[in-house]
Structures are given as structure tokens and as C-alpha cells.
Amino acid sequence: MRPMTTIRLAATATLLLAPAPLAAQVVQASARGAGMADAYGALARGAAAAFYNPALLGLRDNPGFTLLLPSASVTGGAGPITLRDYRDYQGLVVPDAVKREWLNRIPAGGTQNSDAVADIGAFGLQAGPFAITAGAVGNAEVGLPRGAVDLFLFGNVDSLGRPRDVTFQNGRAEGYGIGFVAASLGIPVWTRGKGDAQERVSIGVTGRWVGGGGMFNLWSVNGGISASPIQGTLTFPTAIVYKQGGGLAGQGVGVDVGLAWQSKSLVLAVAATDAYNSFRWDATARRIVNGRAFFSADSTRDNTTEVALSDPSIPAALRDSATRRIDDAIFKPSFRASLAWTPSRKLAITGDLLRRTATGDNLQAGVRTVLSGGVEYRLIGFLPVRGGVAVMDGGTLWTVGTGLELGVVNVNVAYGQRRGDLGRAERVAVGVAFGNGR
Amino acid sequence: MRDGSPRWLALATLLVAGCDIPTSTRTPIIQSQFLVPVKADSVGVAELLPSGVTLVGGQFRVSVPATTASQTLGGLCGGLCSGFLPKPQFNGTVTASVSQPASVASAVTGTGGTLTLTFTNGLGFDPVRPPGTPSRGRIVTTVTSGTGVVLVDTLDGTNTAVPGGVSTYTIAIPAGRTLGPVANASMAVFSPATSTAVNMQPTSAFGVTVTPTAVSAASATVRVVNEAFSSTSASLSFDDLSADVRDRVDSATAEVAVANPLAVSGGASLTFRQGAAAIVGPKNVTLSGAAADTLRVRFSSTEIRSLLASTGATAVFAGTVSGPAGNGNQVTVTPASQVRLDTRVRLFVRIDGN
Numbered sequence: 179m180r181p182m183t184t185i186r187l188a189a190t191a192t193l194l195l196a197p198a199p200l201a202a203q204v205v206q207a208s209a210r211g212a213g214m215a216d217a218y219g220a221l222a223r224g225a226a227a228a229f230y231n232p233a234l235l236g237l238r239d240n241p242g243f244t245l246l247l248p249s250a251s252v253t254g255g256a257g258p259i260t261l262r263d264y265r266d267y268q269g270l271v272v273p274d275a276v277k278r279e280w281l282n283r284i285p286a287g288g289t290q291n292s293d294a295v296a297d298i299g300a301f302g303l304q305a306g307p308f309a310i311t312a313g314a315v316g317n318a319e320v321g322l323p324r325g326a327v328d329l330f331l332f333g334n335v336d337s338l339g340r341p342r343d344v345t346f347q348n349g350r351a352e353g354y355g356i357g358f359v360a361a362s363l364g365i366p367v368w369t370r371g372k373g374d375a376q377e378r379v380s381i382g383v384t385g386r387w388v389g390g391g392g393m394f395n396l397w398s399v400n401g402g403i404s405a406s407p408i409q410g411t412l413t414f415p416t417a418i419v420y421k422q423g424g425g426l427a428g429q430g431v432g433v434d435v436g437l438a439w440q441s442k443s444l445v446l447a448v449a450a451t452d453a454y455n456s457f458r459w460d461a462t463a464r465r466i467v468n469g470r471a472f473f474s475a476d477s478t479r480d481n482t483t484e485v486a487l488s489d490p491s492i493p494a495a496l497r498d499s500a501t502r503r504i505d506d507a508i509f510k511p512s513f514r515a516s517l518a519w520t521p522s523r524k525l526a527i528t529g530d531l532l533r534r535t536a537t538g539d540n541l542q543a544g545v546r547t548v549l550s551g552g553v554e555y556r557l558i559g560f561l562p563v564r565g566g567v568a569v570m571d572g573g574t575l576w577t578v579g580t581g582l583e584l585g586v587v588n589v590n591v592a593y594g595q596r597r598g599d600l601g602r603a604e605r606v607a608v609g610v611a612f613g614n615g616r
Numbered sequence: 617m618r619d620g621s622p623r624w625l626a627l628a629t630l631l632v633a634g635c636d637i638p639t640s641t642r643t644p645i646i647q648s649q650f651l652v653p654v655k656a657d658s659v660g661v662a663e664l665l666p667s668g669v670t671l672v673g674g675q676f677r678v679s680v681p682a683t684t685a686s687q688t689l690g691g692l693c694g695g696l697c698s699g700f701l702p703k704p705q706f707n708g709t710v711t712a713s714v715s716q717p718a719s720v721a722s723a724v725t726g727t728g729g730t731l732t733l734t735f736t737n738g739l740g741f742d743p744v745r746p747p748g749t750p751s752r753g754r755i756v757t758t759v760t761s762g763t764g765v766v767l768v769d770t771l772d773g774t775n776t777a778v779p780g781g782v783s784t785y786t787i788a789i790p791a792g793r794t795l796g797p798v799a800n801a802s803m804a805v806f807s808p809a810t811s812t813a814v815n816m817q818p819t820s821a822f823g824v825t826v827t828p829t830a831v832s833a834a835s836a837t838v839r840v841v842n843e844a845f846s847s848t849s850a851s852l853s854f855d856d857l858s859a860d861v862r863d864r865v866d867s868a869t870a871e872v873a874v875a876n877p878l879a880v881s882g883g884a885s886l887t888f889r890q891g892a893a894a895i896v897g898p899k900n901v902t903l904s905g906a907a908a909d910t911l912r913v914r915f916s917s918t919e920i921r922s923l924l925a926s927t928g929a930t931a932v933f934a935g936t937v938s939g940p941a942g943n944g945n946q947v948t949v950t951p952a953s954q955v956r957l958d959t960r961v962r963l964f965v966r967i968d969g970n
Contacts, residue, residue, distance in 0.1 A: 267644035277646070333648035333965065341651045341960075408653040408960065474653065 209249055209609030213579015213592035214552025215566025217528040219516025220438065220445040221554075224613055225302030228309035228362035228384060231449035231514065233436035235307045235364025236380025244613030246302030246311075254294040255596060255603020258283035259327075262602065277331040281324070289321035289349070293544070293603065304613070309362040315388070318353035319544065325402060334403040334410075341405040349399030349414075354507065354541060356428075356457075360386035364436070375442045382436040382449075388457045388509070390428030392420035395503050395539065401471075409474035416467040417500035418484060419459045419507075430457030432509060445518040455509040466492055466500050506539035526554040528566075545570045552577075560584060564592065573598015577605065586612050646967040647866070654849060654870075654931060654959040661953040663845035664880060664937065666838050668717025674951050675726040675832040678716055678795075682827040685712035685801075689739050690818030692805055697816040703746055705809040712826045714759075714799040719839045721946050722796050725766070726832035729789035733757065733771075733803070736823035737780045741814045743805050743822065744773025748812025753805070757787060761799040766790075789831065801826050837948045839939060840880055846934035847957060866966045868920035872911040872933065874903065875956040878947045881905030884935025886913050886959075890926045895919075903937060903955075920963070933957055 208226045211218030219230045224244030227234035234240065255261060259280045267276070284290055298314040322330075325346025336342040364382035371377055394416060401412035421427045436449035464487040471480035485491065487500060512534040520526045529551045536543035552566035564579040577594030588611045596603040662671040668679045689697050692708025716723065737743070744753035752773030759766040769787040771778070776785060803824055870886060885898035899913040915923065923929060939945035 264644055269642035269645070271645045271647055330967070331646060331648060333650040335649045335651055335962075339649065339962070408651055 209579065209590035209592050209607040210554075210564070210581060210588075211552075212594065212605065212607035213564030213566065213577055213581075213590065214528055214554060215550040215568040215575055215577045215594065216532075216548070217516070217530040217550040217552035217566055217568070219449065219514045219528075219530045219532075220447040220518035221516075221520075221526055221528050221552075224611065225304035225309045225311060226611070227364070228302065228304065228311045228360060229313075231436035231438060231447050231516065232309075232362040232364045232382025232384045232434060233380045233438035233447060233449065234445075235304065235309055235362060235382055236366045236378070237364070237438055237440045237445065238366075238374075238376055238378050239440075240307070240364070241304070241613055242306060244302070244304045244611055247610040247612070248298070248301065249607070249609030249611075252294075252296045252607065253594075253596065253603050253605040254292075256290070256292040257598075257602050258288075259290055260602040261604055272331075274332075274337075281328055281331055284324040284327060286324065289323050290327045291319070291321050293317070293319040302611075307364050310360070311362065312359045313357070315356035315358060315541075316354055317542065317544070318351075320351040321349060323347055323349045323399070326399075329403065334405075334408070341408050343402065343405050345402030347400045350395075350397055351399070352393070352395040352397070352539075354393035355391040356388055356541075357391065358386050358388045358432075360384050360434075362434075364438075376440075377442075378440045380438050380440070382434075382438070384432075384434035384436075386432040386434065388430050388432055388455070389426045390419070390457065390459060392418070392427045392463075393459065393504070393507055394418045395500075395507070396469075397499070397503055397539075407474060410472070412469075412471040414467070414469035415496055415500065416469050417487070417503050418465045418467065419463050419504055420465070421460070421463045426460070427463040428457060428459035430455060430508075432457065443520050445516075447514075447516045447518075449514045449516075451512045451514065452509040453511050455511075457508050459504050459507060464488075464501075464504055466497070468492055468496060503539045507541055509542065510534065510536040510540045512536070512542070523559075524556040526552075528552045528554075545573075547571055550575070566594075570598070575605070579607070588612075643968050648965050648967065650963045650965055651871075651960050652963060654961060659845045659847045659933070659955040659957065661878075661949045661951060663847070664838075664840050664843050664878065664947070664949070664953075664955075666717070666719030666840060666843065668719055669833075669836060669838055671951055672832070675728070675834060676723065676836050676949075676951060678720055678723055678831045678833050678836070680714060680716055680828040680831050682825055683712045683714050683801075684823060684825040685710050686736070686821045686823035687805075688818060689816060689820045689822065692739075692743075692807075692822060693816075693818075695818070698818045700813050700815050702748075702811045703741065703807070703809060703814050703816060705807065707804065707806045710803045710805065710822060710824050712801045712803075712824060714801060714826055714828060716795060716797055716799075718797075719841075720797070721837040721839060721944075722794060723831075723833035723836040725789055725791050725793045725795060726834040727791045729831040730829045731757075731759065731767070731787045731789055731801070732827040732829055733785045733787065734825040734827060735778050735783050735785065736821075736825070737778055737783065738821045738823070740780065740817065740820055742773075742777055742779050743807035744771065745777050746807055746810040746812075747814060749808060749810040751808035751810075753807040755785075756804040756806070758802045758804070759799050760802070761794065761796040764794050764796075766793045766795060766799060789828070791834070795831075795833070835948060835950045837946050839945045840878075840947045841938050841945045842882070842936050843880075843938070844934070844936050846932065849931040849933075849959065863921070864966050864968075865917070865920055865924065866964045867917050868915045868923075868964060869962040870899070870913040870915065870931075871960050871962055872901070872913075873958040873960070874906075874909045874911060875958070876903065876905065876907055876909060878949060878953055878955060879905045879907065879940050880937035880947060880955065881940070882935055882937035884911075884933060884937070886911070887932045887934070888923050888926070888929050889932055890929045895926050895929055896923050903935065905940060920961075931959060933959075 225246045301312040323346035362384040366380045368379040399414045403410040432455035438447035516530045532548040548570040550568035560583040568575040575596040579592030581590035592607040594605040687710040693706040755771040757769045887897035896919045901911040939947040
């Protein structure tokens with residue numbers, strides 16, 4: 179007997195049900211922007227502007243100097259079994275009735291989803307129209323089929339303790355980690371008037387070097403345990419890209435371009451992020467696991483051996499499938515249209531429309547369209563409060579935030595919740611900046 | 617700010633308290649059950665056979681002792697054979713009784729068995745080839761058991777002589793005949809008349825030793841009384857089970873699904889061994905005699921973790937069983953009969969983040 183496979187399945191499921199480990203994603207590293215549901219594409223200034231639209235660096239009220247310390251916006255969620263469910267039973271045995279209710283939330287053929295996104299701005303330095311930024315890009319998502327959740331929660335027995343059939347299909351998990359260094363420039367190309375009433379049009383460009391740390395993709399996890407005889411199967415083809423011994427598993431360059439128009443109290447801006455991006459995963463770093471396992475009373479077989487994607491032992495169809503997924507794991511352009519209206523020094527109202535062209539296995543393909551709106555109000559000059567809402571593919575997001583603007587030191591925090599197809603996610607952001615920008 | 621700070625602090629606290637972010641590193645505890653199979657095993661019929669019955673070449677071999685019978689010439693000849701005279705025709709019978717082992721109530725014969733007749737002819741002449749005549753006699757052997765005829769065979773004097781002294785004659789036991797506890801062998805001796813005078817002594821004897829050899833049976837009804845058995849599984853491999861998974865097993869139950877067509881019952885024990893050392897057990901169980909039964913043995917967390925940490929452990933199922941008491945402990949078996957044991961282990965797993 180080798181119950182290893184069964185138990186490993188369960189142990190793996192434990193990890194997948196729990197909030198997934200946090201990875202990173204670029205652009206929305208600003209805690210101020212996070213408090214406004216990322217409707218920040220026309221309000222950002224200083225080094226933060228480089229993450230959204232480089233043309234903002236050329237606007238009238240762009241500060242002379244800002245320094246962003248490492249900041250992060252972290253989102254992690256799960257659903258239909260949510261983090262709240264998780265929290266409610268921390269340290270407690272989950273009763274069978276509750277487990278049943280959790281399971282029933284997942285429709286037949288559906289999945290329990292966990293995702294984690296962390297936007298990390300490792301560094302940002304802006305002087306005048308120039309900015310240099312560095313950060314990390316990443317994401318991790320897991321879709322655990324209902325059958326796998328069932329197996330995790332109840333094992334392979336029915337309510338009477340008898341063996342039962344449990345099957346699951348189309349489980350998936352994917353993730354990646356990427357770092358970048360970027361240089362941005364925003365310059366005015368047209369002005370009219372003077373002072374605070376000056377109208378201005380600026381353009382901006384960001385050149386970005388992107389280095390890939392690695393990625394993985396389990397695109398079709400299938401398996402199950404039969405009741406009679408008790409035997410289990412599991413297939414989990416896994417494409418992996420990383421450099422053995424360390425180093426970059428992929429690299430390329432990307433270019434963002436932006437355009438902004440500013441009047442006395444209104445800014446309209448558009449940006450194309452990754453309008454060009456040559457990032458590709460290194461062919462020599464591509465590996466694969468033709469993952470499969472079988473157990474019965476009489477025998478156990480499994481394969482978790484990782485080999486080069488070119489290894490002749492890999493069936494051609496499997497290699498082609500993995501190759502296609504790795505080739506597709508690249509950045510595609512995304513477009514942002516933004517406005518910011520600041521009728522007074524106390525109030526700012528913003529709106530953004532983000533449209534990503536990424537699909538399928540492209541990086542950042544999970545949410546393609548986001549329409550967000552935010553508001554910032556200063557009860558006291560140095561104490562802003564913020565709020566924002568966003569609607570996106572299959573979900574909504576609300577956020578709140580605040581900050582302390584103490585001279586040249588700005589500290590911002592934000593919290594939000596995302597609800598939708600991927601479940602309920604929590605978002606926390608914190609950032610510190612030096613300079614006379616925000 | 618001095619007045620505002622507490623309010624903002626309170627708001628921040630409320631925000632954090634109201635959110636769904638886990639507040640500690642403790643995780644929910646999921647308790648689930650996993651049934652994992654152990655290689656199926658069985659107690660073969662050979663383990664349950666009483667003495668005198670063995671399993672050879674897919675058939676039972678019943679050890680039937682030889683028996684000897686004899687008849688005097690006077691008995692064979694009805695008192696007509698005496699003196700130095702031409703021998704009259706006679707037709708007499710020698711009978712012998714053959715008993716199966718006491719533990720065998722009945723058996724259905726298989727192939728390959730023989731009955732060897734060892735004649736000890738003290739008559740002074742060959743009864744089937746008497747001198748001075750071309751006529752030949754015969755010995756018709758009939759074996760019956762109960763009301764059934766097991767075999768009928770004719771030794772024809774034309775082909776076979778039964779000279780003075782010792783001679784043998786072998787008869788094949790046909791398959792598919794039912795043997796009861798006792799079989800009677802009747803050897804009817806027909807000796808033709810001869811005009812040649814022979815010396816006939818009424819007290820001279822004609823003896824027959826009946827030796828059943830390699831008596832096989834396709835099935836048998838045997839008495840099973842306190843028969844000991846022992847069944848050892850193939851090696852159980854837990855060696856690739858990591859310690860962190862092992863530690864999540866709270867407890868376990870070994871469940872032995874018993875398919876018991878023989879309806880034997882008795883006491884048994886289940887022991888998991890590594891080499892000669894017992895890792896877990898012996899755990900006592902009772903075979904009820906039901907055709908289908910499930911025996912359960914509960915392991916403590918310490919025991920199951922010891923078992924899961926073992927390498928090459930075996931499950932030894934041993935005990936003493938008897939046939940149904942209401943049926944005289946009789947069990948009808950075939951060489952393929954077995955008590956099948958499907959053992960599985962029910963692991964009560966506690967899954968948490970610790």
C-alpha cells in the first residue's frame with residue numbers, strides 16, 4: 179500500500195485552498211492610488227506617475243523631486259470559499275455541516291479559486307521630468323476543481339464512511355515572477371496660459387528592461403479516486419521556466435507611451451503600457467514535468483521528474499502544449515484612459531478605464547477591463563481620506579485609504595475588498611515617499 | 617491632529633477588524649478520512665485442511681490407509697473345494713472396507729488416483745487361470761460408498777494372471793465419484809472348473825490388500841476444528857510518506873473485509889511486523905463465520921505513526937478457526953476455496969497549517 183499519493187493530494191489541496199503565496203504585478207504599487215481603486219492614471223505625480231503614465235511627468239504640478247521607498251499593494255483572495263471563511267475557523271475544527279456548505283458553494287464543474295497579486299515598487303526616483311523606477315511583476319492563481327475540494331474536505335469516503343468515487347478535472351495553477359527597471363520621461367509639448375491656470379499637453383515614454391525570474395503553469399490537472407477498487411489517478415502536466423543554478427529565465431524590453439492634457443482643474447490622460455514588449459522566456463530554461471500518479475492496492479506509479487522541455491521522453495503533443503503556453507506567457511499591451519478633476523485643493527475626483535489585450539495564457543490576462551472611480555478629500559491639509567470603487571470582468575472592488583503628508587514625507591495606506599468570480603479578495607497597500615509630490 | 621489621532625486609530629482598527637484578512641498564522645483544521653488499500657490477501661484452503669488432506673497440483677490429496685481382507689478357499693468355494701480333485705467352478709467374494717480420514721466427511725474424486733490390489737494367493741492354484749483348462753476366470757472389483765458405486769473393474773484371466781504368492785493389479789479411480797467416510801471394496805472371484813486335479817485345502821487363503829494411492833479429490837467436505845492459519849501480506853511501503861504528512865494522521869483503523877464462503881469462525885489477530893518485530897499489535901479480532909464480515913482494528917496515533925514510519929512492514933493475520941458447529945464443523949471445500957481478506961487502512965487525517 180502506498181497512500182502517499184492520496185495524502186499528498188490532500189496536502190497539496192491544503193496549500194491550494196489556503197490563500198496562495200503572494201507574487202507581484204507591476205503598475206499599481208502606489209498606496210495612494212490603491213486607496214482610490216487605482217483610478218490614479220491622471221492624478222499620479224512624481225515617481226508614482228511613471229508606473230501609470232509617463233506623460234504625467236510633464237504636467238505643470240509635477241514635483242521637482244520624489245523618492246519612493248519600497249512600497250507594495252498586495253491582493254489575496256479566495257472564493258467561493260473565502261478568506262472570511264478561513265478566518266472564522268482559524269485554529270478550529272471545521273464541522274462537517276460547514277464543510278458541506280462550503281463545498282455546495284462551488285457549482286458542478288466549477289473551481290475554488292485563489293489568487294494573489296502583489297505590486298511591488300522596489301524603488302522610484304524622480305527629478306523633474308525624469309523618473310527611474312524598479313519593481314517586481316508577478317501573479318499566482320490557482321483553480322481547484324470541486325472534486326478536489328471535495329476530496330480535501332471529506333476524503334474518499336461518503337457520509338457513512340464507505341469508499342466513494344471522487345473525480346476532478348481541469349484544475350489549474352499558474353504563476354510568474356518578473357522584475358523590471360524603467361526610465362521614464364514626460365515633457366510638455368504644448369502650453370497655453372500661465373500659473374495654475376496654464377493648459378498643458380505632455381507626452382511621455384517609458385523604456386523598461388524586464389527580467390523574468392520564472393514561471394509555472396499546471397494547465398490541466400485531472401484525477402480522482404475510485405471506490406471499487408480503491409485506486410487513484412492524477413495527471414498534472416506542468417510547464418516550468420527557471421534557470422537552474424540561478425539567473426534570469428527570460429528577458430526583454432518594453433515601452434510605454436502616454437499623453438496627457440491638463441487644464442486648471444482637470445487632467446485627461448491616455449497611456450499604452452507595453453505598447454511594445456519583447457519579453458520572451460529563454461528556451462534553455464524551459465522544463466516540464468509529465469506529472470502523473472497512480473496507486474492501487476497492488477501497485478503505485480508516479481512521475482514527478484522534471485526534464486528539459488526538449489527531452490525526447492516527452493510526448494510531442496504534451497511538448498507542443500507546454501511550448502504554446504510558455505510562448506504565450508508574455509506581456510501584451512494595455513491601454514488606460516484617465517481623468518482627474520480637482521475642483522479645490524481639498525477634493526480630487528478621478529476615473530480610469532483600463533483595457534488589457536492579454537488573453538488566455540498571456541501574463542496579466544485574468545482581468546481585461548477595469549472601470550474605476552476614486553475620490554480624495556482632505557479633512558485637514560495633511561490628512562487625506564480616499565475611497566474608490568471599480569467594476570471589472572467578473573467582479574467589483576472597493577477601497578479606502580488615508581495618509582499622512584508631513585512635509586516632504588508622505589505615508590499612505592489603503593485597504594480594499596474585491597468580490598466576484600474569483601471570490602473575495604483582500605487588498606492592502608502601504609507606501610512611503612519623500613519629496614514634494616504624493 | 618492631537619484630537620484626530622484617536623479617531624483615526626479607531627477607524628483603522630475597525631477597518632482591520634472588519635476585513636477578512638486572517639488574524640493569525642493558525643489555519644482552519646480540516647478532518648477528513650482516507651481509505652487506502654492494502655494488497656489483497658487470502659487464507660487459502662490449504663491453511664484450513666485437516667490432517668490427512670493436502671493440496672497437491674490443484675487437487676486435494678486424501679490420505680487413505682490401506683486395508684487387507686482375505687477369504688479361505690472354503691469360503692470362496694462354498695465348501696465344495698477340498699482334497700486332490702478336479703476343481704469345480706466357484707464364485708466367491710472377498711470384501712474389504714476402506715476408511716477416509718476421520719476429518720473427511722466426503723470427497724468427490726479427482727483424477728490420477730489408483731487403487732492397487734495386492735493379491736496374496738495361498739490357494740495353490742491361479743483362480744483365474746486354473747490348470748488344465750483353456751477357460752479363464754475373472755475378479756470383478758466393485759467399490760461402493762454409501763449407495764453409490766465408485767468403480768467397477770474386471771481383472772480378466774485372459775490377460776492377467778493371479779499366480780501363487782504375491783501379485784499386484786492396479787485400477788484407476790475414475791473422477792467425479794463421491795466417496796463417503798467409508799468405501800467398501802468387493803472383489804468377486806470367478807474361477808472356472810478344470811478337469812485337472814489340484815490340491816485344494818479349504819483353509820488356504822486368498823488375501824487382498826487394497827491400497828488407495830494418490831487419491832485425489834476435486835472437492836471435499838472436511839471437518840475443520842481449531843485449525844490454525846496464518847496469512848502474511850506483501851510488503852507495505854510507506855517509505856515515501858514524508859514526516860509532515862505522517863504527523864497529520866490523527867488515528868487510523870485497519871479494516872479487514874472478510875469474504876468467508878467457508879463460514880469458518882474463530883479468533884484471530886492482526887499484527888503489523890517489520891521483520892520479526894511487531895510494530896503494531898497483535899490486535900485481536902473475531903471471525904464471525906458470516907459470509908461477509910468486516911473486522912476493525914483501531915490504531916492509536918502512536919501506533920499508526922510507527923506503522924507509517926516503517927519500511928517493508930507486513931500484515932500478519934493469524935488465528936484458529938472451526939467450521940460451523942451446527943453442521944458438525946463440516947465445511948465443503950474445493951482447492952480454490954479461500955477466505956479472502958481485503959485489508960484497508962482508514963486514516964483520520966487532520967489537515968492544518970501547523
